[in-house]
Amino acid sequence: MITVLLLIHGLAAVFLIGALTHQAIGVWKSKPAPSATFFQSLVNVRGMTYVNAIVILYVFTAIMGAIIYPLYVLDVKGSLTDAQMNSAIGAFEVKEHFAIVGLAMLPSYWYLWKKVPATEFLTSRRINTTLIAVLAWASFFVGHILNNIKGLI
Amino acid sequence: MNRLFPLAVFATVFAVVYYGCFVFAFTPARFYPLIGEVSMQDLPRTAGPAMGWYTWIVIGSISALVASVVAYVVPKNAGEKFGAVLSWAAPLAVALWILYVEKHWFFDQAAQ
Numbered sequence: 233m234i235t236v237l238l239l240i241h242g243l244a245a246v247f248l249i250g251a252l253t254h255q256a257i258g259v260w261k262s263k264p265a266p267s268a269t270f271f272q273s274l275v276n277v278r279g280m281t282y283v284n285a286i287v288i289l290y291v292f293t294a295i296m297g298a299i300i301y302p303l304y305v306l307d308v309k310g311s312l313t314d315a316q317m318n319s320a321i322g323a324f325e326v327k328e329h330f331a332i333v334g335l336a337m338l339p340s341y342w343y344l345w346k347k348v349p350a351t352e353f354l355t356s357r358r359i360n361t362t363l364i365a366v367l368a369w370a371s372f373f374v375g376h377i378l379n380n381i382k383g384l385i
Numbered sequence: 386m387n388r389l390f391p392l393a394v395f396a397t398v399f400a401v402v403y404y405g406c407f408v409f410a411f412t413p414a415r416f417y418p419l420i421g422e423v424s425m426q427d428l429p430r431t432a433g434p435a436m437g438w439y440t441w442i443v444i445g446s447i448s449a450l451v452a453s454v455v456a457y458v459v460p461k462n463a464g465e466k467f468g469a470v471l472s473w474a475a476p477l478a479v480a481l482w483i484l485y486v487e488k489h490w491f492f493d494q495a496a497q
Binding site for chain 1: 418472487491
């Protein structure tokens with residue numbers, strides 16, 4: 233059962249960072265451009281359409297993480313402590329806190345995209361989106377690496 | 386809510402209170418996953434490792450909700466520009482605070 237939950241958590245995280253990366257790249261676009269190349273198509277994504285999906289995916293991924301967290305404490309953290317892998321333990325400490333900081337940002341992030349006109353507070357929208365993307369990517373990397381070190385089995 | 390400032394206050398207070406609880410070890414209740422119990426007291430080692438993460442989230446979210454309701458009384462004209470900056474500056478500051486506090490896991494040789 234825990235393997236299934238971990239897989240769902242990981243897959244949701246993949247969808248999340250995919251959407252966030254698209255949006256974070258697109259939000260820095262300074263002017264309209266033709267979608268002639270792959271990168272231009274990537275930049276031209278309509279970030280507004282990603283917002284609700286990102287919020288739902290972020291909350292869902294966080295809830296899944298919260299469900300499997302006790303098993304990490306019981307199974308994985310003890311093994312890492314025994315092996316004196318302090319960097320791995322510390323990386324997870326950073327991940328658990330980063331995930332919550334990103335979670336706290338979601339209401340203002342949603343508001344900036346959905347309620348503020350596109351021409352207003354553009355810098356805040358860009359930095360909010362990029363910061364949440366960075367936090368999600370950092371959490372994903374740490375989770376993936378820790379799963380490689382010792383999975384929840 | 387139809388204003389940015391209270392939502393920025395929510396993000397700020399949630400992040401600061403949550404991580405403040407961790408840094409200052411304010412954990413009124415702990416979850417013991419080995420025995421599946423929540424306790425307001427320190428249980429013996431036989432109860433297994435304790436988790437404070439859920440408690441910090443609850444304290445942070447309640448504090449943030451109260452603060453954002455209070456922030457709602459700030460006039461819209463006065464708070465929106467500040468809220469736009471606060472919405473990312475405070476979480477960024479907390480993220481840097483986290484990295485600073487947790488750096489001992491990576492650089493403190495005594496902990497290795």
